[in-house]
Amino acid sequence: MIALTPILDKAGESPLYWQLYAFIRGEIESGTIQAGTKLPAIRELSLHLKVSKNTVETAYQQLIAEGYAESRSRSGLFALAVEEPVAVPPRDPQDLTRETRSPAQRQTAATRTRENAAEVAFDFRYGDVEIRRFPMAVWKKCLLDALSEPNPRKTLDYGHPQGDEELRSEIASYLFQSRGVRCNAEQIVMSAGTQHSVGMLCQLLPLRDKLIAMEDPGYSGVRAALESHGCEIAPIPLDADGLQVDLLPGVRAAAVYVTPSHQFPLGMVLPIQRRNKLLQWATEHDGLIIEDDYDSEYRYVGQPIPSLKALDYRDRVIYLGTLSKSFLPAARLSYAVLPEPLAAPMREKLGMFSQSASPLIQQAMLRFMREGHFGRHVRKMKRLYQIKHRALLAALQRHMGDRVDIIGQKAGLHLLIDVKTGAGQADLIERALAAGIRVYSPAQQWFKPERCPPTYIMLGFGGLDEHRIDEAIRRLAAAWF
Incomplete structure (x- = not known):
């Protein structure tokens, strides 16, 4: 086992975990630490460097995430081979703070930033995912293998109305293992996005012109899809635990749309007591529950939350899932799991419709999942x-402290902050943009946007470079406070 003795600047602005990660990464890239070399144990290295075990663990997790090391069961952490040279080394966050331009140049740059969104340095857009670490070579191979399929009708024709049967079987197996959902391929319908799934349900169940209850606030994309099919929306307010289920009987809705495992956009988890009440409401009022489990893979605090569908013993829950967050938005792959009583009649009606998701992409995804790449990608x-x-979270605490409240920080790829400056959303967004940072208002997720608290800002972090998040928040704090 090797000994690591980097020089760590404990008084510097760069987080210690980043300094340690950058040192080990450099040693691996230069060949000083060769492939197959066992890295020191977390406890051993923390004692040696006199840093916390969390610091070492976070640095190691970053190395694993980027493919510089792998954890072997009961053996430890080992360096991996670097297949290609890195053209540009990672920049130290301290380098990003050094301003060499004149005041006039800075003013000109700020003006250009406001006028040209393409020059925004940091974009906290919700929905962005990490593209740089996507296994492109593996995905290309899956696409080529799909194109080489002996039966070209599987990839080049319109496809089965429900979607590729083998892919649906893979998804059924994945859902049972990851979310506790018991279903079979015959209950699954593939589609090109959650909004398309909702539109399909409106046409085939049918839900058109029916009254549909929704969380308020709730996902505006689904609300738009429902309204475009003539549905009337009954907004149900939330409290600290999520949807106020006790209000449902009074609205006489045919169905309710919920995000129980990670409420969008506020982030709370619907507790088991309310889940049971929601299922009871559906049974007693012959209602349907549309569960959108849009980002269940990414939970950072506590144990994984079982899906509502896993508790559905009366076949009242329609489960919606997507691969946009766990895989690629551009793949346009989502799916609906129908209760068995609805699946059979819906299959008959589906014959009148063409499959909206590309058969080629479905065949490639089948290979990606079947060969184990999807599971590895999600874990990474x-x-x-x-x-x-x-x-x-660390950057918000460091640079903003008690001047913001953080909302919905336990899971997902976004969080909300309540900014305590006295300024409204429009002013906060404009000041951020002048500093080269794009942030967003969540107001459109409210049934009446004016009811959104005027100091709420949404920060999506999925597409950001983790090494630059601290600098982004530092600039944001300087612009706001």
Whole structure:
């Protein structure tokens, strides 16, 4: 086992975990630490460097996430081979703070930033995912293998109305293992996005022109899809635990749309007592529950939360899932799991519709999942997003402290902050943009946007470089306070 003795600047602005990670990464890239070399144990290295075990663990997690090391069961952490030279080394966050431009140059740059969104240095857009670590070579191979499929109708024709049967079987197996959902391929319908799934349900169940209850606030994309099919929306307010289920009987809705495992956008988890009440409401009022489990893979605090569908013994829950967060938004792959009583009649009606998700992409995804790449990718991304999540929380605490309240920080790829400056959303967004940072208002998720607290800001972190999050928040704090 090797000994590591980097020079760590404990008084510097760069987090210690980042300094340690950058040192080990450099040693691996230079060949000083060769592939197959066992790295020191976390406890041993923390004692040697006189830093916390969390510091070492976070640095190691970053190395694993980027493919510089791997954890072997009961053996420890080992360096991996670097297949390609890195053209540009990671920049130290301290380097990003050094301003060499004149005041006039800075003013000109700020003006250009306001006028040209393409020059924004940091974009906290919700929905962005990590693209740089996507296993592109593996995905290309899966696409090529799909194109080489002996039966070209599987990839080049319109496809089965429900989607590829083998892919649906893989998804059924994945859902049972990851979310406790018991279903079979015949209950699953593939589609090109959650909004398309909702539109399909409106046409085929049918839900058109029916009254649908929704969380308020709740996902505006689904609300738009429902309204475009003539549905009337009954907004149900939230409290600290999520949807106020006791209000449902009074609205006489045919169905209710919920995000129980990670409420969007506020982030709370619907407790088991309310889940049971919600299922009871559906049974007693012959209602349906549309469960959108949009980012269940990414939970950072506590144990994984079982899906509502896993508790559904009366076949009242329609489960919606997507691969946009766990894989690629561009793949346009989502799915609906129908209760068995609804699946059979819906299959008959689906014959009138063409499958909206590309058969070629479905065949490639089948290979990606069947060969184990999807599971590895999700595990890798979960570690990486956890690092970004920790970096964002640490930066908010470091640079903003009690001047902001953090909302919904336990899971997902976004959080909300309540900014205590007295300024409204429009002013906060404009000041951030002048500093080269794009942040967003969550107001459109409210049934009546004016009811959104005027100091709420949404920060999506999935697409950000984890090494630059601290600098982004530092600049944001300087612009706001």
